[in-house]
Amino acid sequence: MRKKGLVERIVMKAPSSEDFSPRKLPKNRKELFGYMLKNKFGKIYKNHLLIALFFIPLIAWNILSMPYTNAIFTLEAREGITHLVEYWFTVYVTAIPLWALAFVGLSGGLNVIRKLAWSDPIVLKLDFIQGIKSSGKQMALIGCLWGSAFAVIRYAIDWLGFYYRVFDSSYSVVFGIFVCVFLLTVIVGLTVYMTCMCSIYNVSFKQLFVGAFKLYYSDFFLATGVILVCLSPILILMTVGLAITVLIAYLLSLLLLIGIIIIPMFLVCQHTFDRIINKKDYPDYYGKGLSYGTYKDSGISLKKDPSVEENLAEEIENDFERVNDD
Amino acid sequence: MTKIDAKYLTKVYKNGAYGLKGCSFSAKDGEFLVIVGGSGEGKSTLLKVLAGTEKLSSGELYFDGILAENISTAQRSVSMVFQEYVLYPHLTVFDNLATPLKLEGVDEKVIYDRVMAALAQFGLELAADVKPKKLSGGEQQRVALAKALSKRSKLVLLDEPMSNVDEKSRWEYCRLLKDLKQVLPESTFIYVTHNTKEAAFLADRIAVMHNGSILEIASTDLIFSHPQNRITTQLLGISDTTVESAFDENGNTRTLSYRGIFFDGELRGSAVIFASQTIELSEEYMSRLLYRPQNALIYLSIDKLSKTMLSNSFSLVFEVVENCGDYVIMRTGDRSFAFDRKTALKAGERIRLYYKTDDLIIYDGDKRATCHYPLHNSIKIGLHDAGGGRVEILGKRIKLKRAIPENAEYVAIDEEAFELSFERGRCSVLIDACLDEEIINGKKLMHVAIKGEQGYLSFMAKEEICCFTKQKVYLNIYPDKLKFKEKEV
Numbered sequence: 139m140r141k142k143g144l145v146e147r148i149v150m151k152a153p154s155s156e157d158f159s160p161r162k163l164p165k166n167r168k169e170l171f172g173y174m175l176k177n178k179f180g181k182i183y184k185n186h187l188l189i190a191l192f193f194i195p196l197i198a199w200n201i202l203s204m205p206y207t208n209a210i211f212t213l214e215a216r217e218g219i220t221h222l223v224e225y226w227f228t229v230y231v232t233a234i235p236l237w238a239l240a241f242v243g244l245s246g247g248l249n250v251i252r253k254l255a256w257s258d259p260i261v262l263k264l265d266f267i268q269g270i271k272s273s274g275k276q277m278a279l280i281g282c283l284w285g286s287a288f289a290v291i292r293y294a295i296d297w298l299g300f301y302y303r304v305f306d307s308s309y310s311v312v313f314g315i316f317v318c319v320f321l322l323t324v325i326v327g328l329t330v331y332m333t334c335m336c337s338i339y340n341v342s343f344k345q346l347f348v349g350a351f352k353l354y355y356s357d358f359f360l361a362t363g364v365i366l367v368c369l370s371p372i373l374i375l376m377t378v379g380l381a382i383t384v385l386i387a388y389l390l391s392l393l394l395l396i397g398i399i400i401i402p403m404f405l406v407c408q409h410t411f412d413r414i415i416n417k418k419d420y421p422d423y424y425g426k427g428l429s430y431g432t433y434k435d436s437g438i439s440l441k442k443d444p445s446v447e448e449n450l451a452e453e454i455e456n457d458f459e460r461v462n463d464d
Numbered sequence: 465m466t467k468i469d470a471k472y473l474t475k476v477y478k479n480g481a482y483g484l485k486g487c488s489f490s491a492k493d494g495e496f497l498v499i500v501g502g503s504g505e506g507k508s509t510l511l512k513v514l515a516g517t518e519k520l521s522s523g524e525l526y527f528d529g530i531l532a533e534n535i536s537t538a539q540r541s542v543s544m545v546f547q548e549y550v551l552y553p554h555l556t557v558f559d560n561l562a563t564p565l566k567l568e569g570v571d572e573k574v575i576y577d578r579v580m581a582a583l584a585q586f587g588l589e590l591a592a593d594v595k596p597k598k599l600s601g602g603e604q605q606r607v608a609l610a611k612a613l614s615k616r617s618k619l620v621l622l623d624e625p626m627s628n629v630d631e632k633s634r635w636e637y638c639r640l641l642k643d644l645k646q647v648l649p650e651s652t653f654i655y656v657t658h659n660t661k662e663a664a665f666l667a668d669r670i671a672v673m674h675n676g677s678i679l680e681i682a683s684t685d686l687i688f689s690h691p692q693n694r695i696t697t698q699l700l701g702i703s704d705t706t707v708e709s710a711f712d713e714n715g716n717t718r719t720l721s722y723r724g725i726f727f728d729g730e731l732r733g734s735a736v737i738f739a740s741q742t743i744e745l746s747e748e749y750m751s752r753l754l755y756r757p758q759n760a761l762i763y764l765s766i767d768k769l770s771k772t773m774l775s776n777s778f779s780l781v782f783e784v785v786e787n788c789g790d791y792v793i794m795r796t797g798d799r800s801f802a803f804d805r806k807t808a809l810k811a812g813e814r815i816r817l818y819y820k821t822d823d824l825i826i827y828d829g830d831k832r833a834t835c836h837y838p839l840h841n842s843i844k845i846g847l848h849d850a851g852g853g854r855v856e857i858l859g860k861r862i863k864l865k866r867a868i869p870e871n872a873e874y875v876a877i878d879e880e881a882f883e884l885s886f887e888r889g890r891c892s893v894l895i896d897a898c899l900d901e902e903i904i905n906g907k908k909l910m911h912v913a914i915k916g917e918q919g920y921l922s923f924m925a926k927e928e929i930c931c932f933t934k935q936k937v938y939l940n941i942y943p944d945k946l947k948f949k950e951k952e953v
Contacts, residue, residue, distance in 0.1 A: 153549060153601040158591040162598060177595065259558030259580070259592040261572045433590055455807045458771055461781050461814040 160433045163257060167405040170255060170427060174401060178254050181262060185250040186397020188266050192243020193396060196236040197388045203229045204381060215303035222296060230289035234282055241281025241333070246270040247397060248337040251404050256426040273336045276343060280336065284329045291322045326369070327354045327361055334407035338423065357410040364406040368399040466527055466541075466618040466652040467493045468514065472836065472900070473523035475509050475676075476932035483509035485676030486902065487523070490767070496645050496653045497681075498663040500699055501673030507656040510673070511621045514654065515542045521932040522900050527619075538567075540619060543612035547624040549604035551596040557583065557607050558592040561614045568615075582614035585647070586640065602633035609644055616648065622655040626662065638665050660701045664688065669804075672696045682722050682804050683790040690802060692717045714830065720793065722766055722802040726827070729762035736824070738762040739797055743778050749822055751838035754904055757828030764824065766801055769817040777818045784813045831905040839922045842874035842949055855946075858893045859916045862943045872948035877923060881945040884910055884925035889940030901931035914939070 164170040174182065210218055210225045249269025253260045295318045302311040331350035335341070341349065354361055366373075372395065375387035416424040425431030468491040475483035484506045491497045501507045512518035513525065516537035525532035527540065544550075551560045561579040570578075583589045586606045596604055605625055612620045622641075626634045642665070645653055657663055663670050664684055671681040672695070680692045691697045694715035710719045729738030734750055736743050764780075773779070785793040785800060787810060792803040809815065825834045846856035853864035857875060875881070884895070897913045899920055910925040929937060 153596075153604050154598055155600065157600045157603055158588075158594060158598050160590055162594075254593075257590075257593045259556060259576075261562070261576050264572050264576060455771070455805055458807065458809060458815040458817075461816050 160257075160431060161429045163427060163429045163431070165429050167409055167428070171402055171405055174254055175398075181250070181254060181260060182397055182401070183394075184262055185247050185254075185266065186394065188250075188262070189243045189247035189396050189400075190392050192246075193240045193392065196233060196240045197392060199233055199236055200229075201385070201388060204384065208381070215300050219297070219300040219304065222293070222300060226289065226293045226296070230285075230292055234285035234289065237285030237288070238278040238281035241277040241284070242270055242274045244281075244333060244400070245273045245277035245337060247400065248333060248404060249273070251397075251401055252337055255401070255404060255408065269337060272340075276336045276346065277333060279343060280329060280332050280346075284325065287325045288322070291318050291325070294318050323362060323366070324354075327358070327365055330354075330365055330403050331361070331407055331410075334404050335411075337404075338411070339420075353407075353410045353414055356414055357406070361406050361410065364402050368402050371395065467491065467529070468619075468652065468654075469524075469526040469529070471524040471526075472902075473510070473513060473525060474521045474900075474932070475506070475513060475518065476521045476930060478934075480930055482506070482676045483518075484513065484520075484523075487673075487677040489671055489678040489681050491652055491654060492669075494650050494652055496655065496666055496668045497671060498655045498657060498667035498669070499671045499673050499678075500657060500660065500663050502658060502699065505673045506676040507673050508623050509676075511544070511623050511654065511656055514619070515544050515621055516540055541615070541617050542619045542621060543615050543617035545605065545608040545612065545620070545622045545625045547627040549596065549601065549608065549628070551604060551607055553596055556593050556595055557588060557599070560596065560607060561611050564611065564615055578614045578616075579610075582610040585613060586610045600633075602629050602637060605629060605637060606640065609640060612651075613644060613647065616651070618651055620648070620651055620653045622653065624657055625655075626657075626659070634662075638662060642666060658699075660699075663700070670700075672699055674699070680723055682802075685788070685790040686722055686802055686804055690717065690720045690722065692721065692723050720800060720802050722791070722804050724763050724765045724825075725796070725799045725801050727762045727764070727797075727799065729760045729826070731756050731760050731826070736760065736762060736826070739780065741778060741780075743821055743824070745821060745824075746776065748838055749824075749834075751840075752835045753826065754833050754835055754839065754909070755828075757826065757833050759828070760833070761827040761829070762824060763827055764819055766803060768823045769803070769819055771817065773818050774820055776822060777820045779816050779818050781814055781816055784809045784811055784815070786811050828905075833905070835904055835909060835922070836902050837900070837911055837920075837922070840877070840919070842876050843917075843921065844873060845875050845948075857941060857946075858914050858939070860891065860893050860941065862891055862941065864943050864946070866944075869948050869950075871950045874949040876947040876949055877921065878945075878947060879924045881942050881947065882923050883940045883942070884912070884923050884929055885938055885940050886929065886935055887940075888938045889942075891943060892938040892940045895937040895939055898931040898937060901925070912937070912939070 164173045206225065207229065210221055213221065246266035246269040249272070250260055250262060250265050253265055295315060298311050298314045298318070302308065328350055331354045332346055335346055335350055335353070339346075372387045372391060375383045375390070378384075411420075412424055421432050468489075470490065471488050473484045473487040477483055487506065487510060499507050499510065509518060513520055516532070516535075527535055532540075551557075552563070555563065558579055561582060562575050565575045565578065566572075580589060580592065583592050586609060588603065588606060588610060591599060591603065596607065599607065605628075608625070626637055629637055641653075641655075645651075645666075655662075655666060667684045669681060669683050670687045672679045672687070672693070674695050680687065680696055682690075682692075687696065688700065688702060691700065691702055694711045696702075710717055712718055727738040729736050731737075732742075734745050734747075736745055770777070780796055782794040782796045782803075785795050787793075787807065788802075790804075790806060792805065792807050792809055794801060794803050825832060827833060843857060853867055855862055855864065855868060855875075883889075885892075893914060895912045896915045899911045899913055901908055901910045903909070908925045908927055908929065909922055910929065910931055911920045911922045913920050923939065
């Protein structure tokens, strides 16, 4: 056996002493997240870039509407409140189709993330397109619903803001804003569960909605916590409210965050799915990508490819020129 | 399909060592050829040459009849499996298999299907998304085989793939390899090993490599039952004393041959007479004869016996003695030999086989008298002073102590008057290029190009002079020993 050089030893390393088994996969989803970031970051980032392409119109629209937003919120409160409907319609309602488009991108991206998390090999372009084909329509609908819900809640929050400035009624406004934020959080969680379900299961939209609601409810605190932590960099920058911080939030989202923050969100959903439905109804999906998952051992069996012709070299030669004695 | 024809392959490394030395063999379409040989015999070099990663110093290599120089490495459709696990460490198993296909421009959907099918065949689909370092040595070799399967390579080259695999996994791997051959029946597999058991298990034919060339090549049954050379018995571990006693003092077999048949013959004019036949030799063939032996032995290579009549060929009638399945024992006159082909011929049947006249080799005892290339046996001289003994040979003016015969136009090329050397003599000509070399009569014959001369000239050379050396080689001329001729023969 040839002695390996230093570089070869560092790069190649010694092969494992025992055969690969799925038991060597990460033990839980926290480990899996780290494993994915460590081993598959290139693919995750390329996937992020593909998703980001679909988010560009939405982010561009938001950036373009920033001067208008600024103009509205610097108006005197009574005057501002009269322009609120027009503003709301221009900025948020118009953005609903853009949300739908962004969610179509998410359908492709989530399909890729699903395969990466399940330790399935991916062909990025193919799997992204496959994701859009299989769940793009439902995701567009979810995008529309989310866009609408977001618009309504934003309208409520903005209205409460103006109301506070006009009537100086702090208690009712604080309570109102709290209700709005809570509702928004629930809707975000619900949307996350719907999108993740949509990328895995083939169910109707109604089942999707009802299922997501139940599943989210069953893991409410964990899921909400993870989602808030994931969204926190964007939320903090947005809440500061300066033009520069908002721009940084958009830039960060476009350059890095979207493709990465959907991974823990997907994993927490997967955790709930495993606990509630996979073990019983979808055993093939149970623990997939983790050491405790159910894996069918295929074994090794080389089957002859029927498209390949018979081996001509094995044929017995029979066409010799025979010589007769007579 | 890939049929390989290798003719006199020679590879000389920069330090002057030979990797390959006149290595000739052919591999049939879709066969599993195992090359057996000791360490440093040139097995790996041969595989590298076949893969196109190593350039030949001389010789001709054909893939399906096309000269290898005209086929790029990428176009050869070759997969190589090495003894080291040559997988990209930063790519997953899937990507390791998919990358060559991507480079070939295969559609991504097809890539996915092919790669996953190949991985499933080798029981590796669960490991598709992990990196090679997580796999055991045997699994990494399986990935390398799956790579060949997904690529559907026409030529699969395996360089001692099991030397790093433990004994238990080795036979599992051998079985997989045999199955893979069945899945890819059209691909030609060339497997290098020094393990006889692996060779016997896997091979359709076994080639024994020694000193940079193929010593013998035959089907597995035949090579084990009738080794042609003592070195083969040693390499293959055939310890049967009855077989050992079957070798002559040169180590060659006295029993059934499958390399060639010798006939006693006679050279008469431009014809050769043997086996009750008179075969007219071409002018080109005559120019390849180094000399005309008194008692010629005519050698026919069994490999070159053909079922069909080709131009410039003659026929011989053979009688089938026995069909042994993998080979047939045949006889012509009192000469018996093994015909290494699977045929439907039955004992007692007589068949006609053809042989190209130019492929005959004439021996003088155990010394070969036929060269690979036509020889020019004289050099035209320029006369400058016939009376005073001054001549011009190969652009060099030489003064002779003796008078030059009248009408002398040529000088004969012979061993005494000309010598190739690294040392510059009193009267010498610098060799422009050494083109090729061959061993004839136990001596080295070199074909060289000299400035101002058309074509090539052939001279005997000392053993230490290597054709592919970067050192300057001189042709030393000894004027006193020059033999003059009136005209070229």
